[in-house]
Amino acid sequence: MTSPTAPADAQLLLLDKHQVDALLSPDDVLQAVREAFVLHSEREGRVFPVVREPLSTGGVFGIKSGDVQAQGLLGFKAAGFWPANRQRGGEPHQATILLIDPATGRPLCVIDGNAVTTVRTGAAGGLGLQRLARPDSARLCVFGTGVQAQIQLDFALRLLPSLREVLYVGVDGQRNAAFEARFAQRCSIAPAEDRNAAVAQSDIVITATPGGGALFDLQAVQPGTHLNCVGADTRGKRELPEGLLQRVRLVVDDRTQASQIGETQWAPDTASIELGDLLTGKAPFERTAADITVFDMTGLALQDLTVARLLHQRAEATGTGTCLAWPW
Helix, strand or coil, X not given: CCCCCCHHHCEEEEECXXXXXXXXXXHHHXXXXXXXXXXXXXXXXXXXXXXXXXXXXXXXXXXXXXXXXXXCEEEEEEEEXXXXXXXXXXXXXXXXXXXXXXXXXXXXXXXXXXXXXXHHHHHHHHHHHHHHCCCCCCEEXXXXXXHHHHHHHHHHHHHCCCCCEEEEECCCCCCCHHHXXXXXXXXXXXECCCHHHHHHHCCEEEECCCCECCCCCHHHCCCCCXXXXXXXXXXXXXXXXXXXXXXXXXXXXXXXXXXXHCHHHHCCXXXXXXXXXXXXXXXCCCCCCCCCEEEECCCCHHHHHHHHHHHXXXXXXXXXXXXXXXXX
């Protein structure tokens, strides 16, 4: 991480959404997110307590922060969900990342965090599928057709070549032509006629909704199913039916976060393993054909920071972004 040479010469780099899009690649993000989980497992990277609070405007505001002291990496993401943005023609998820020089506390780089959040979450989901889903998984059911559902499905198809058939459940249960068109060349895709039947028939279930309540019935989940759960990221949110976590082998990104704001908040005493410990081999794990596995994803600050560091380095190398004088 580049530090300002002197207070009078300090600069601040700004990266907008178009510049972020141009600098990101799925493979690089996957590598950066894997590193984040490994750093978390090795306790070389720290995640600080999460802020996640409702606002009187109807939005939800959060801060995720952390550091990697050995790498001079420090920063935070201020983000949340403002559903009324849809009425303005805008994206309800909003995020801004700030990288900070740990030696001085001065800001180094401000990054539009929307694409970062989307792609790093998709990459985390992909890592969960690689490690937890049955390798012969052929059918997937995804709840949601929005930005996060799209990136989760994109990484699933990218990383699991055995996937052939996708069923989806949109907010109104109807066909979504644009969603289908995005994936039609990569798989057979169609709306689910019955959500419980779709879950029962699927090897993999991805839930990527606003988390307003259980999406299917408990008895729909069959032995051997793997579930990636994305939507529960705030107190009170859930996507899984009551009683399911007691039947599964549970993997989380961070045990504390998951028990506070993830799906695990509904069964906080459930034994769990952190994904980073699977990736580093700290926690032995072999699934049987009949195991039901769940990856409860709440999003690590370290994921945002490793991807933001990649963007900062690439922007400096390519001369991308807007530099502002930021003396102190």
